[in-house]
Amino acid sequence: MASNRPAPQAPFAPSQYGTETFGYGTYRTDEGPWEEWNPTEDSIRPLRGRHRVAKQRGGGGLARSSAVLGVGVIAAVGAGGMASANTGKPPVSISMPDLPSVGSLLGDGAGAQATKGSATALSSVGVTEADSAEGTADAGEALRNRIMAQAEQQQGQAETKAVAAAVSAADQEVADAAAKAEKEAAARAAAAKEKAEAAAKKKAEEARLAALAKQYTLPTSSYTVTGTFGQAGSMWSSGYHTGLDFAAPTGTLIKAVHTGTITEAGWAGSYGYRTILTLDDGTELWFCHQSSISVSVGQKVNTGDVIGRVGATGNVTGPHLHLEVHSGGASSGIDPMAWLRGKGLNP
Template sequence: MASNKPAPEAPSRFHGDNGDYGTGYGTGYGAGHTGEFAPDFRSDTDNGEAERGWSEWNPTEETVRPVRGRHRVAKQRTGLARSSTVLGVGVIAAVGAGGMATAQGKPPVSISVPDAITENLPDAKSLPGVGSLFSDGSEADKAEAAATAPLTTAGITTAEAEQGTTDAGEALRARILQQAEQQQDAAAAEAKAAEEKAAAEQAAAEAKKQQDAAEAKAAAEKKKAEEAAKKKAEAVRLAKLAASYSLPTFSYTITSTYGQAGSMWSSGHHTGLDFAAPTGTPIKAVHSGTITSAGLAGSYGYRTVLKLEDGTEVWFCHQSSIGVSVGQKVTTGEVIGRVGATGNVTGPHLHLEVHTADGSGIDPMSWFRSKGLTP
């Protein structure tokens, strides 16, 4: 490591080994004459070198003459340190300007080191990581090792070195361009992926819309078909019922309906359905069943009650005559009596009532329609 060096001795004719130093200083300088210490003098101890003017000595001045002997080594090493600093600054400047400078074309620099220092230095080949930089071969091998030193390939990757790249600046520029291309490719790929995703989403939405429309259409068609099938089944059922049920008479006129209000009825409203027809018009059984009542029933006149298999009762009232008896089983369309005007009436007609199994009265018109018949 560099340190402050001792100031070199200025030229003088006085030396400590001849005993003249104290005398000369006392006689020459104290007397004030210009004999030995005059501003201008010629040294007779420096082998006849040129005359020098007297001035204050500055150890940092570049004008200090190098002296012979060991002190020349210090001067040389100081100059080498300054040269190394300049070289380092140059490398940094080269990196900032656009890439790391290369030194492959420069010849190796020879540095002289005093023998006293060289003898005490360790063998460079024995140092870890340093011995591989030296070669025992020819001058060509040494030149090649110097040309391939780490400084010459600074900033160059192993892959680039294998490809023959030697200029660090060009290698950096190539890497920057490659990175820019990769970024452009990545941006293009991302944009393409976004477009493909948007197209896929739009296609999926359109497909879903079409699928929903198709499903809605299929559902509507299915519902329509189900309704048609249901209607057809109901028609078949009603046809079968119509075959098993029958209206109570023919050549009639509906004069009063169920629930009609009026003072003529004791309950305040009509409880059945009136079929007006001439006296003696045949009355038929509306369905197969059993006769549970047959005879005079007050304001109903002559009444016949037919109980069906499901417990429903059908009342036939105001008959002029009864043609069946209690307990008799009858079939659909069989004559069970005749139209008349017995009981509380204003003219000949058949008053027909329908009661459910629990005894509640219902509208005979709706009941006939549920069986496929329209009075």
């Protein structure tokens, strides 16, 4: 903080009024007469960055510097009060360094005995305790209002977030429910479609088998199935049964299962009398153990035509028809039961 230069010592002249104290109706020996002070441009020009006090001559200079200092103090106090009143904030203490006494400015021995200046804050000069308390209360109220406003804002933001989260959760729940309902509807539609397709397929197969049943027929009637394909036993030379046995009385008619050509008719060893009917797709049907044969090789027959009679010729234990099915001319046969069912027949 800038400080004023100390004023030069005023010239001294003896007083004709005695040694009485200044200010009590008489004159002191050091009271005058004073030399007139005529300031010039050089003497009052301030220095850059600091205040400059022009040279003082005589007691009038001291009085003038004291007056300037007092005006500065009043201005500082007024500025501090205006700042406190304008901003609403508590006054800020501004400490001033101790100023030397008037005696020290004069440079005589009286300065050593003079009282030093106090460090009283300029901003508190002229400010009462009530004003300070009021300023502090206003600042506290303003701070409280700001805190309450911030708390309300944060609470509003929290409530907004909570509402947004609840809305999002509800939307997600609705979306999940819609997706689940759509998935269930799609599953029901797929199941219904599959069921309808299965029913249609079954119906179509039944129609196909019905149509085939008109083209195919069982080889005999009044029978009992006594042996199935694949049965194991020592009575068969291959170790297992290779056909389907229809037990029936001797002489029971044997019919052509489907339209085809007779490719073999005669004795066949353990098969006894055997007739082979070859269908148009190359499938061979073997009718074995006949008591008699009613067709010849190369003869065309239709479904249901009589081709022989049930007997007990060959390796048998009783009269029956032994039927084998050979697909594509293969020597090993396939299951005649499954083949007949595939043609719409149920032995």
